[in-house]
Amino acid sequence: MSKTFEKLKPYLDKAMALQTARSLFEWDTQTLAPFGAADNTSKVNGILSDEYMKSLINDDVRQLLKKLQEEQEQAELSDLEKAIIKELAKSYEQLESIPPEEYKEYNELTSISSRKWAKAKKDNSYSDFAPYLQKIIDFKKKFASYRVKDGKTPYEVLLGDYEECFMIKDLDAFFDKFKAEIIPLVKEVYKKTDTIDKSYNSLNYDIEKQKEFCKYLSGYLGFDFNRGVIAESEHPFTLQLHNHDVRITGRYLENNLESSIFSAIHETGHALYEMNIDDSLTQTPVGTGASMGMHESQSRFFENLIGRSYDFWEPIYEKLVEAFPENLQNIPLEKFIKGINKVSPCLIRTEADELSYCIHIIIRYEIEKMIFNNEVTVDDLPKVWNQKYQDYLGIAPTNDSEGILQDIHWSFGEFGYFPSYAIGTAVASQIYEYMKEKMPVSEYLRQGNITPIREFLRDNIHKYGATKNTNEILKDLCGEEFKPDYYINYLKEKYSRLYEL
Amino acid sequence: MSKTFEKLKPYLDKAMALQTARSLFEWDTQTLAPFGAADNTSKVNGILSDEYMKSLINDDVRQLLKKLQEEQEQAELSDLEKAIIKELAKSYEQLESIPPEEYKEYNELTSISSRKWAKAKKDNSYSDFAPYLQKIIDFKKKFASYRVKDGKTPYEVLLGDYEECFMIKDLDAFFDKFKAEIIPLVKEVYKKTDTIDKSYNSLNYDIEKQKEFCKYLSGYLGFDFNRGVIAESEHPFTLQLHNHDVRITGRYLENNLESSIFSAIHETGHALYEMNIDDSLTQTPVGTGASMGMHESQSRFFENLIGRSYDFWEPIYEKLVEAFPENLQNIPLEKFIKGINKVSPCLIRTEADELSYCIHIIIRYEIEKMIFNNEVTVDDLPKVWNQKYQDYLGIAPTNDSEGILQDIHWSFGEFGYFPSYAIGTAVASQIYEYMKEKMPVSEYLRQGNITPIREFLRDNIHKYGATKNTNEILKDLCGEEFKPDYYINYLKEKYSRLYEL
Secondary structure (H helix, E strand, O other): OOHHHHHHHHHHHHHHHHHHHHHHHHHHHHHOOOHHHHHHHHHHHHHHHHHHHHHHOOHHHHHHHHHHHHHHHOOOOOHHHHHHHHHHHHHHHHHHOOOHHHHHHHHHHHHHHHHHHHHHHHHOOHHHHHHHHHHHHHHHHHHHHHHOOOOOOHHHHHHHHHOOOOOHHHHHHHHHHHHHHHHHHHHHHHHOHHHOOOHHHHOOOOHHHHHHHHHHHHHHHOOOOOOEEEEEOOOOOEEEEEOOEEEEEEOOEOOEHHHHHHHHHHHHHHHHHHHOOOHHHOOOOOOOOOOHHHHHHHHHHHHHHHOOOHHHHOOOHHHHHHHOHHHHOOOOHHHHHHHHOOOOOOOOHHHOOOOOHHHHHHHHHHHHHHHHOOOOOOOOHHHHHHHHHHHHHOOOOOOHHHOOOOOOHHHHOOOOOOHHHHHHHHHHHHHHHHHHHHOOHHHHHHOOOOHHHHHHHHHHOHHHHHHOOHHHHHHHHHOOOOOOHHHHHHHHHHHHHHOOO | OOHHHHHHHHHHHHHHHHHHHHHHHHHHHHHOOOHHHHHHHHHHHHHHHHHHHHHHOOHHHHHHHHHHHHHHHOOOOOHHHHHHHHHHHHHHHHHHOOOHHHHHHHHHHHHHHHHHHHHHHHHOOHHHHHHHHHHHHHHHHHHHHHHOOOOOOHHHHHHHHHOOOOOHHHHHHHHHHHHHHHHHHHHHHHHOHHHOOOHHHHOOOOHHHHHHHHHHHHHHHOOOOOOEEEEEOOOOOEEEEEOOEEEEEEOOEOOEHHHHHHHHHHHHHHHHHHHOOOHHHOOOOOOOOOOHHHHHHHHHHHHHHHOOOHHHHOOOHHHHHHHOHHHHOOOOHHHHHHHHOOOOOOOOHHHOOOOOHHHHHHHHHHHHHHHHOOOOOOOOHHHHHHHHHHHHHOOOOOOHHHOOOOOOHHHHOOOOOOHHHHHHHHHHHHHHHHHHHHOOHHHHHHOOOOHHHHHHHHHHOHHHHHHOOHHHHHHHHHOOOOOOHHHHHHHHHHHHHHOOO
16 A cells, blocks of 8 residues: 555545435434434434534645645556545535535435424425425535536536536437337337236235245345345435445335336446445545446446346246236236336336336436526426426326325435436446447346346446446447437337337 | 533544444444455455554543543533543543554454354354453453552453442452352242243244234334344344434344244343434433443343243233234233243343343343453363353353354454443432333333333433443432342342243
């Protein structure tokens, strides 16, 4: 270890410990904490955030970082040390610009606002959440404005926090092409949506049995229960304390079997990424996924490309039928596969079919751009939201719980996050194309053998954590940077065939 | 607020936030965390403990504390500020003597050792746990030796951390009297144990239904689910993040109904104490119970004096029968009450009957004294343990899981804690005698009206948090300090009657 790096390490360790504590509070708040705890607990969180910031943003670390950046040029650092320095410099750029008092206040706010969002969604009352959303947006605009440089817009600053490889021009290019090619296809498919019957999916499915089957599915895909747990929350998510403690949540609806199954597969994809990160990166700033986009590529890979395929279900469908014989015994696998790929008009992003999913993201992206360009007020958001759904999908929410209030992200201040889902989904297709060239994926799936697939992802993506960025991973793996065409072509080919267009 | 106190406050707030984070990790480790997380998580805990210590033990706080102690003499501080200063001075005495490196190492050790204990207990293998126990004892001896003064022995230093009002001479007096009066009674009762039949208790009781009934019981006693949650763990416990987030755990055995019921009542007693602490004390060093002994008095009050009485069960027994008609429909309330008060030879403290319970504590107290007087080695502990059970109760464990390994406390380094259970149980009897003079307790119970009982405890005990100590509370409430006679007389009277001696 470089001597300068050795001096930096205690600061990093302290920051990581505080970060891990904050993660545990987040987990606890979303899964278990009593409702009345929120006010006092958010104060505790505010103090921990403040301490986290102080542990990184101080003269000692600033000087060590500067010295290390010089050493880096003289090649005195290991690759891992270099990666950590790069990540730390990024955090510095993000955090140093924000006055500590504002940062603390903001963290206290988001700790409360996520509870307010949950209640507003439950009560279907956007006006109860709007004042908090307004405050969050004001903070995010201010924070972004502190960091604007190199010709970036404030929204691009936020986008960069989740995915450094893509800016507005890249996203616009991707999304414009997507809209041009896929919206007409969606509209054609909508006309034929009734040709697939999946009424079986909305029969009564015992919640405990769903939990049991979802747990089985996670384990089947490789979720290691010695290093992870599954709980419940309003909105499914994955969270890691470190690569030996990775947690996912599920949500279970009595009259929607697919909802829990595909959430479980999706979150397991995230969890496998974190569990497979190399132990040398544990509790360092690079001991997590490369980016939100890359993370979503792994969850979407398992959810869509693997999880919606005939080959995947062939060896395990019988087990699902055994869990719910009253509903599924007369549904052959062929019919189930058509059902889980059925395209139907849907207002809820997390329940959306694979074909239209990206439209939901594009709507959020366009609205976020409007917010940060000051083209819309908080009060007008529901109207704009509903209009875009009408324009792109031909459907509109009848209440705000299924509209503007449906996602948790903004209540945490996560603006700029949504595009990651689209990038990830597209990256998944790109990786899948390449993987199929390298191994008999279909055959493995039909044998119930997920191991080689998981190990391929581990060895080419997961183990590196955040030591590489999305385009570096793609270039090393596929020989080219991000290209959305694989995704668009995959959708066109698959859904034209499914609906015999 | 005193200006000096105002300067102290950020240090206290930071310490409390770190303490709250550590509590959450403790909760998580005991209830949910995956087994494989322990090593990395214990490192995180070590760092947080270290930071907690640094936040209190530093020159700034030292000087502020000194100044505040002077101001206190000039009566410039509020009562609350004085109480906080007193508590802080106590923490100072405890922590300042320990070198930070040793404290950190010790915290990392106990974070691992509680997992090692759980595994050793499961595997019935004391030798797997013994090396960790040895290390913990070595640390505790060293830490206590740093703090020995005023003629106290090392063990008295540890006792004082849980209950400052009682030293070895007080405990010896209490326990010698108890042994002299109660051991002969236990032995007489043992001869007649078969006159009470409670075979119903070991029939098959559905775990989910037990959980549901226990949850009902907690709510019936006043547990506020808006400010608390219930989970499961190997050993039931109560933990608070603050007075608006109080958590209890249960353990459920298929063939032992009483076990879960009386654990639930016991932990609810602890929880009510924490929930009823005044909001002005929240997240301050006095925002918790007065002492472990006082805390146990509240749990034991509900568990034994209330929970084992005919009056308590009269209005709710039918609900229990409804939950388990197959086992209880032919058991009249009278028989159930005899059953839950039945005295039988028992090796497990947490399952022990009310009459012999304190003997279990005395055994642990005597062994702890031997450990800290260097009169026994770690290797010999199982032998000594088993011999004492033989001598006092006429029974001996056949394996270490039901002997030396049964309690979690030592794996956390909690030496000196056990006597609190006995003190608390005796204090409960003392309070109960006084309460019965002030209100018609039996009548309230028969009406299913717990509120006046709970409010009496809240107004005379709970709300004060740790601003008073055990003897101050007792003196203000009952007009006298601690007196174990109420407890001993209560046991003699109750069990002579029950067994017609």
